[in-house]
Amino acid sequence: MPRVALKPADLGISGWSAVLPARQAQAALEQDLECDYLVVGAGFAGLSAARRLRQLEPRASVVLLEARVVAAGPAGRNSGFMIDLPHALASGSYAGDSSQDLRNIRMNRAAIDFAANAVAEFGFADEAFEASGKINAAAGRLGNEHNQSYARHLEALDEPFEFLDASAMRDICGSDYYLGGLRTPGTAVIQPALYVRSLADALTAQAGCRLFENSPVQEFSRQGDAWMVRTETGSVRAQRVLLAVNGLIESFGYYRRRLMHINLYASMTRELTAVEVAALGGVERWGFTPSDPIGSTVRRIDGSAGPRLIIRNRCTYEASLSLPEDRLRQIARDHRRTFDARFPMLRSVAMEYCWSGRLCLSRNDVWALGELEPGLFSACCQNGLGTTRGTIAGIIAAEMASGRSEPSLIPDFPPQAQPQCLFPEPFMTLGARSLIKLKEWRAGREL
Numbered sequence: 284m285p286r287v288a289l290k291p292a293d294l295g296i297s298g299w300s301a302v303l304p305a306r307q308a309q310a311a312l313e314q315d316l317e318c319d320y321l322v323v324g325a326g327f328a329g330l331s332a333a334r335r336l337r338q339l340e341p342r343a344s345v346v347l348l349e350a351r352v353v354a355a356g357p358a359g360r361n362s363g364f365m366i367d368l369p370h371a372l373a374s375g376s377y378a379g380d381s382s383q384d385l386r387n388i389r390m391n392r393a394a395i396d397f398a399a400n401a402v403a404e405f406g407f408a409d410e411a412f413e414a415s416g417k418i419n420a421a422a423g424r425l426g427n428e429h430n431q432s433y434a435r436h437l438e439a440l441d442e443p444f445e446f447l448d449a450s451a452m453r454d455i456c457g458s459d460y461y462l463g464g465l466r467t468p469g470t471a472v473i474q475p476a477l478y479v480r481s482l483a484d485a486l487t488a489q490a491g492c493r494l495f496e497n498s499p500v501q502e503f504s505r506q507g508d509a510w511m512v513r514t515e516t517g518s519v520r521a522q523r524v525l526l527a528v529n530g531l532i533e534s535f536g537y538y539r540r541r542l543m544h545i546n547l548y549a550s551m552t553r554e555l556t557a558v559e560v561a562a563l564g565g566v567e568r569w570g571f572t573p574s575d576p577i578g579s580t581v582r583r584i585d586g587s588a589g590p591r592l593i594i595r596n597r598c599t600y601e602a603s604l605s606l607p608e609d610r611l612r613q614i615a616r617d618h619r620r621t622f623d624a625r626f627p628m629l630r631s632v633a634m635e636y637c638w639s640g641r642l643c644l645s646r647n648d649v650w651a652l653g654e655l656e657p658g659l660f661s662a663c664c665q666n667g668l669g670t671t672r673g674t675i676a677g678i679i680a681a682e683m684a685s686g687r688s689e690p691s692l693i694p695d696f697p698p699q700a701q702p703q704c705l706f707p708e709p710f711m712t713l714g715a716r717s718l719i720k721l722k723e724w725r726a727g728r729e730l
C-alpha cells in the first residue's frame with residue numbers, strides 16, 4: 284500500500300485564524316467508513332470540490348479528511364485576494380498571454396461567483412467575503428511603470444481600471460509612501476480563515492457530508508473497484524477519491540519533480556488603538572497588491588478583530604517542502620522594516636503574528652489536475668492564485684469525478700498539459716533562489 288511521506292508544515296500562527304473566536308474542530312477519523320466520494324484536504328480546492336459534488340449529486344455521501352484543523356494550512360494563511368484578472372507572477376506586471384487572459388478572466392470570475400453564491404446561500408459573516416475590487420499600489424518609478432504597462436494590457440482586454448495619484452492613495456491608506464495606484468473593480472477580498480471555516484462548517488451541517496480534522500492520510504491503495512485510504516486511527520473506502528492537497532500531492536507519489544514549492548510570509552499587527560487609528564488616517568478597510576509581483580501586499584481590516592494591518596512580502600524557494608525553524612526571525616525583521624517605511628506613525632505598534640505558508644507552481648503555469656488512475660483525481664497546483672484557481676480546480680475535479688453531463692460551472696476550462704519537469708538539482712534550487720533574490724533587489728521600494 285503506497286505510504287504518504289510528508290505531513291503539511293508551515294511556520295507560525297496565522298493571524299487570520301488567531302483573531303477568530305475559538306471553533307470546535309470536527310473529531311478525527313476513528314472508524315472504518317464507506318462513502319461515494321472521499322476528498323483529501325479541506326482548503327479552497329477540497330471544500331469547493333465537496334460543495335460541487337453535493338450540488339451535482341445531492342444524495343451522494345462525501346467525506347473530507349483534513350490533516351490539521353481547517354484553515355491551519357495555506358488556505359487560512361494567505362492575503363485573501365480572490366483576483367479575477369490576469370495574475371502571471373512570473374511577468375513583470377502580472378500581464379499574461381492575451382489570448383489566454385480572456386479565458387482566465389472568465390474562469391476566475393466563475394470561481395468568484397461560486398464563492399459569492401456560497402456566501403449568500405449559507406449566510407457567511409460580512410467580513411468573510413467582500414466584492415471590493417483591489418488596488419495595485421506603486422511606491423516608486425518602477426511600480427508606476429508596471430502599472431502603466433498593466434493598464435495598457437487591461438485596455439487591450441477591454442477591462443475597466445482607474446489610476447489613483449499619490450494624494451488619492453494617501454486618502455485611502457493614510458501613508459505618503461505610495462506614488463500611485465491602479466484600481467480594478469472585479470476582485471473579491473476575503474478573510475481567508477473565516478471563509479474556509481464558514482464553508483467547511485456549512486457543508487458539514489448538511490446530511491451526507493462529513494469532515495474529519497486532524498486526520499492526515501497515511502496510506503492509500505486500490506482495492507477491487509474502490510479506493511482504501513487509511514489514517515492512523517481509521518480508514519475510508521470510497522468509489523472515488525479527490526486529492527486536493529496542493530503541493531503535497533508529491534507526497535502521494537504524483538507529479539514528483541514537476542512542482543515548485545514557494546514559501547510566502549505575512550505579519551499582522553496587534554489591534555490598533557483609537558489614537559493610533561487617528562494618527563494613521565485613511566479609510567477603515569483597504570487592500571493593496573504590489574504593482575511589482577515580488578513586492579509587498581498590504582491590507583487594513585476592521586471587523587470583529589478590530590483595526591489591524593497585515594503585510595506580506597519575501598518569498599523563498601524550498602526543494603524539500605520543509606523550512607528551517609529560525610526562518611521567521613529574519614522575515615519578521617524584514618516585515619518590521621518594510622512596514623515602518625510605509626507607516627512611520629505606527630512604529631510602536633507590535634506585530635502580533637508572523638507566519639509562513641506555501642504556494643505551489645508549475646514551470647508552465649498549468650494545474651496538476653485530472654484523473655491520475657481510475658477513480659483517483661487530483662485538484663492541485665494553483666500557481667499562486669489559490670483562492671480562485673483552487674476553487675476552479677475543486678469544481679473541475681468534482682465534475683470529472685462525478686461524470687455528470689450537466690454544463691460545467693467553468694465552461695472555458697481548457698485541456699491541461701502536464702506540469703513540466705523541473706531542472707535537475709542543484710541547478711533548480713540555485714536558479715530559483717538567484718532569480719528571487721534578483722527580483723527582490725530590483726523591486727526596491729515596492730518590497
Ligand SMILES: Cc1cc2nc3c(=O)[nH]c(=O)nc-3n(C[C@H](O)[C@H](O)[C@H](O)COP(=O)(O)OP(=O)(O)OC[C@H]3O[C@@H](n4cnc5c(N)ncnc54)[C@H](O)[C@@H]3O)c2cc1C
Pocket residue numbers: 287289290291323324325326327328329348349350351354355356357358359360361362363364365366498499500501527528529530531546547548549595639640641642643662663664665666667668669670671672673
Ligand atoms: C502568505 C500567503 C499569501 C497568499 N496570498 C494569496 C492571495 O492573496 N490570493 C490567492 O489567490 N492566493 C494567495 N496565496 C496562495 C493560496 O493560499 C494557496 O494557493 C491556496 O491556499 C491553495 O489552495 P488549495 O486548496 O489548493 O491548497 P491548501 O490551501 O494548501 O489546502 C490543502 C489542504 O490539504 C491538507 N493536506 C495535505 N496533506 C494531507 C494529507 N496527507 N491528509 C489530509 N490532508 C492533507 C492540508 O493540511 C491543507 O489544509 C497566498 C499564500 C500565502 C502563504
